Amino acid sequence: MSTVTLTAKGTHELYLEAYNVTPDAFAGKTADEIAGLECHEGNRKGKLGEYFDIDGNGGETAADTQIIVKGNCKKIKRIGQQMTAGEIIVESDCDMYTAGWMKGGKVTVKGNVDSFCGIGMAGGEFIVEGNAQNYLGSAYRGDWRGMTGGLIHVKGNAGNDVATFMRGGKIIIDGDAFLHVCTHGEGGTVVIKGNVESRVGGQMVKGDIYVYGQIKYMMPGFKYVDDVEAEAVEGEKLTFAHYIGDLGERHSKRKGEIIYGNIYLKK
Amino acid sequence: MSDYIIKNGFVFDPLTGIKGDKKDIGIKDGKIVEASEVKGGKTIDASGKTVMAGGVDIHTHCVGPKVNVGRLMRPEDKLFRSRTKVGNTRVEMGFSVPSTFATGYAYARMGYSFLNEAAMPPLHAPHVHEEIRDTPIVDIAAMPVMGNNWFQLEYLKNRELENNAAYTAWLLNATKGFGIKCVNPGGTEAWGWGMNCTTIHDPVPYFDITPAEIVKGQMETNELLGLPHCLHVHPNNLGNPGNYTTTLDTLKLAEGIKPNNKFGRDVVLHNTHLQFHSYDGTTWADFESGSKKVMDYVNAHDNISFDVGFVTLDETTTMTADGPFEFHLNRLNNLKWANTDVELETAAGIVPYVYDKNIKVCDIQWAIGLELALLAKDHMRCHLTTDHPNAGPFTRYPRVIKWLMSKKARDDLLHSFKWSEKVIAATQLESMDRELSLYEIAQMTRAGPAKCMGISNMYGSLKEGTNANIAIYDINPEKMPKDPELIEKAFSETAYTFKDGVMVVENGVVIATTPKYTVWTDVKVKENAIVERDIHEKFAKYYSVGLENYKVFDEHMHNPRAIEVDATN
Ligand SMILES: [Zn+2]
Numbered sequence: 001m002s003t004v005t006l007t008a009k010g011t012h013e014l015y016l017e018a019y020n021v022t023p024d025a026f027a028g029k030t031a032d033e034i035a036g037l038e039c040h041e042g043n044r045k046g047k048l049g050e051y052f053d054i055d056g057n058g059g060e061t062a063a064d065t066q067i068i069v070k071g072n073c074k075k076i077k078r079i080g081q082q083m084t085a086g087e088i089i090v091e092s093d094c095d096m097y098t099a100g101w102m103k104g105g106k107v108t109v110k111g112n113v114d115s116f117c118g119i120g121m122a123g124g125e126f127i128v129e130g131n132a133q134n135y136l137g138s139a140y141r142g143d144w145r146g147m148t149g150g151l152i153h154v155k156g157n158a159g160n161d162v163a164t165f166m167r168g169g170k171i172i173i174d175g176d177a178f179l180h181v182c183t184h185g186e187g188g189t190v191v192i193k194g195n196v197e198s199r200v201g202g203q204m205v206k207g208d209i210y211v212y213g214q215i216k217y218m219m220p221g222f223k224y225v226d227d228v229e230a231e232a233v234e235g236e237k238l239t240f241a242h243y244i245g246d247l248g249e250r251h252s253k254r255k256g257e258i259i260y261g262n263i264y265l266k267k
Numbered sequence: 268m269s270d271y272i273i274k275n276g277f278v279f280d281p282l283t284g285i286k287g288d289k290k291d292i293g294i295k296d297g298k299i300v301e302a303s304e305v306k307g308g309k310t311i312d313a314s315g316k317t318v319m320a321g322g323v324d325i326h327t328h329c330v331g332p333k334v335n336v337g338r339l340m341r342p343e344d345k346l347f348r349s350r351t352k353v354g355n356t357r358v359e360m361g362f363s364v365p366s367t368f369a370t371g372y373a374y375a376r377m378g379y380s381f382l383n384e385a386a387m388p389p390l391h392a393p394h395v396h397e398e399i400r401d402t403p404i405v406d407i408a409a410m411p412v413m414g415n416n417w418f419q420l421e422y423l424k425n426r427e428l429e430n431n432a433a434y435t436a437w438l439l440n441a442t443k444g445f446g447i448k449c450v451n452p453g454g455t456e457a458w459g460w461g462m463n464c465t466t467i468h469d470p471v472p473y474f475d476i477t478p479a480e481i482v483k484g485q486m487e488t489n490e491l492l493g494l495p496h497c498l499h500v501h502p503n504n505l506g507n508p509g510n511y512t513t514t515l516d517t518l519k520l521a522e523g524i525k526p527n528n529k530f531g532r533d534v535v536l537h538n539t540h541l542q543f544h545s546y547d548g549t550t551w552a553d554f555e556s557g558s559k560k561v562m563d564y565v566n567a568h569d570n571i572s573f574d575v576g577f578v579t580l581d582e583t584t585t586m587t588a589d590g591p592f593e594f595h596l597n598r599l600n601n602l603k604w605a606n607t608d609v610e611l612e613t614a615a616g617i618v619p620y621v622y623d624k625n626i627k628v629c630d631i632q633w634a635i636g637l638e639l640a641l642l643a644k645d646h647m648r649c650h651l652t653t654d655h656p657n658a659g660p661f662t663r664y665p666r667v668i669k670w671l672m673s674k675k676a677r678d679d680l681l682h683s684f685k686w687s688e689k690v691i692a693a694t695q696l697e698s699m700d701r702e703l704s705l706y707e708i709a710q711m712t713r714a715g716p717a718k719c720m721g722i723s724n725m726y727g728s729l730k731e732g733t734n735a736n737i738a739i740y741d742i743n744p745e746k747m748p749k750d751p752e753l754i755e756k757a758f759s760e761t762a763y764t765f766k767d768g769v770m771v772v773e774n775g776v777v778i779a780t781t782p783k784y785t786v787w788t789d790v791k792v793k794e795n796a797i798v799e800r801d802i803h804e805k806f807a808k809y810y811s812v813g814l815e816n817y818k819v820f821d822e823h824m825h826n827p828r829a830i831e832v833d834a835t836n
Contacts, residue, residue: 142341142342
């Protein structure tokens with residue numbers, strides 16, 4: 001594993017679009033070559049070397065490339081976008097689209113992330129030590145194919161619209177979420193260990209939502225069916241009240257059984 | 268403006284009968300001339316290359332409100348699929364519903380110079396014309412949709428052909444339209460009652476007219492006026508298993524009707540996207556190709572033409588004035604759906620659709636399109652389209668050409684399907700050895716459509732005196748590439764495209780734009796007080812806009828190029 005260390009110089013006035021900060025783009029490149037990779041500051045095309053001090057060379061492949069990003073990244077977007085392998089560790093906050101459309105590998109952000117992070121994720125692991133803003137693990141605007149695989153773990157809270165159009169994979173939020181969880185869900189699992197305000201599972205046709213705290217306002221399209229024991233997170237076997245829905249939506253059948261979206265509320 | 272001599276290319280020009288001969292082509296003052304007439308022009312070395320007239324697309328949904336709603340409702344269509352600007356071009360966005368700039372540039376890169384927008388809702392004609400202006404390089408005509416228009420339903424019910432002709436002429440003028448488009452005749456109006464017309468004999472609610480009467484009456488109206496293009500029909504019952512019978516019933520309506528025009532057009536009925544209308548079987552489970560039954564009829568009747576509407580196996584956006592069909596599609600795939608009713612005229616629906624190669628039905632649709640083109644005996648009457656974007660984006664034309672020209676290319680794909688055995692059993696494509704020639708491709712993509720639309724004196728030919736719209740492809744007919752991918756590549760990006768004598772594409776890159784034109788049909792008819800009264804009455808009673816605000820204003824028209832028709836006698 002080769003490690004490339006980027007240190008943000010803080011020279012960007014506008015938001016920096018760092019879509020090439022990925023193990024895939026860095027693999028097989030020297031520090032100098034990495035400095036020549038493209039990025040955008042607003043609509044101005046620039047090079048990574050203008051905005052970061054770069055130390056170390058990429059590995060032979062993405063899988064054996066690790067990237068450590070230091071300095072203030074609060075206004076840096078798209079780190080880890082579309083990466084397929086390898087690892088990124090960001091030691092500060094990050095802006096929008098971090099780990100967007102990620103297919104594999106691992107991204108860890110030690111601070112908070114902004115909105116649209118982990119959007120359209122298909123595989124890999126995305127860990128946020130702080131909080132996430134809105135649209136965590138959601139679908140791109142207009143798309144009906146949201147997160148399809150991988151794991152997102154936010155250790156703090158998340159905002160609105162978590163997991164919109166989710167179809168697979170898992171999202172774990174240790175804290176609270178606010179409005180809209182798994183809207184239009186069609187698969188996958190969301191675990192919220194804190195509380196949720198409302199609109200959980202709206203227009204959901206498949207998939208599982210576990211809430212350990214309270215849902216302040218339950219959607220009217222869900223109905224209680226039974227109590228079940230389940231292990232939403234490995235090693236945490238708990239008893240939940242099981243609701244099915246969204247009853248106002250179409251529902252497919254498998255082997256004669258109607259498939260619903262499920263909400264499990266901890267007893 | 269520079270003059271040019273295009274030297275030593277292999278020229279394919281069906282309208283003058285040139286079949287791959289080496290011939291020099293001259294360009295002078297934006298027109299095609301005898302090469303010897305060009306003195307001191309620039310020389311383009313086309314040796315080892317194929318030279319054709321600029322492409323002509325007879326049926327594409329490239330501009331207007333429906334296309335724009337598609338763009339609005341599908342932001343994901345642009346995701347990771349946009350080209351940043353190069354030189355003095357604009358940003359290009361989108362795949363199945365590309366931006367106006369992307370549309371113009373992509374057509375130019377493929378060597379096209381003329382597009383026929385296939386469905387202009389008359390009420391929204393100003394929007395269509397504004398987008399025509401914003402679509403660079405290519406000249407565009409637009410057909411107002413009339414198959415469910417209240418005026419026409421009433422005139423044709425009462426067999427008032429002269430009145431219908433006068434109204435049609437008025438509508439072409441009001442919308443600056445090109446010809447008569449008929450979509451799901453009567454069925455879209457029936458949709459207003461929650462119904463449809465799935466055979467040509469289903470009566471339209473309230474109006475009590477049948478699709479057969481509408482289609483026949485519109486064909487007669489078209490020939491009474493002597494319009495450049497024939498009636499352009501999207502028949503009833505689109506996209507349903509077993510619908511080939513409805514198609515044959517529709518085509519038979521043309522029997523005995525003779526073309527009447529001064530534009531060199533030989534056909535009286537154009538069936539668009541025939542692929543969607545050539546389905547056999549009774550359900551999606553026993554769905555199979557009906558291409559042979561349809562083509563046996565088409566081959567034997569020379570007063571009809573068709574475009575294919577090839578399925579390209581892409582994720583795309585369907586959009587049609589066939590409102591009930593889009594509703595039906597939405598119930599099948601549960602994706603987004605937009606629907607609108609256009610007052611007294613038409614309707615429209617839009618639904619994204621994924622033609623997945625792992626789904627048997629999609630693969631059979633793909634095969635049916637290719638079968639139609641491979642069974643055709645006369646490619647002047649068989650035109651290449653994807654009903655863009657309904658069966659696939661127009662940017663896939665080069666891929667379709669590859670499948671038509673290479674058995675290997677289509678067989679490789681056919682055998683890669685998850686359900687290939689079932690697809691092979693439901694179609695005849697695997698048994699077909701035919702590979703189309705460059706001459707036949709030129710017939711399908713320029714000469715045939717231009718002749719069918721009555722514009723072959725301006726487009727689709729390399730005749731001296733026509734506009735210098737020329738495509739030069741990097742493909743050598745004497746050394747056709749073994750690798751079919753090279754065919755697709757050559758037709759995707761021309762070596763050179765000339766539009767009105769200006770080099771707009773060089774080595775696949777758009778290097779210039781040039782003034783582009785709006786083509787429409789200006790028909791003079793005798794004064795008709797009845798029709799004038801009817802128009803005033805309907806506008807006063809029913810329309811949400813005033814008559815004076817309805818017509819396309821002159822400032823909406825971009826570089827008009829009118830085709831004059833005198834129908835006063
Ligand atoms: Zn169409």
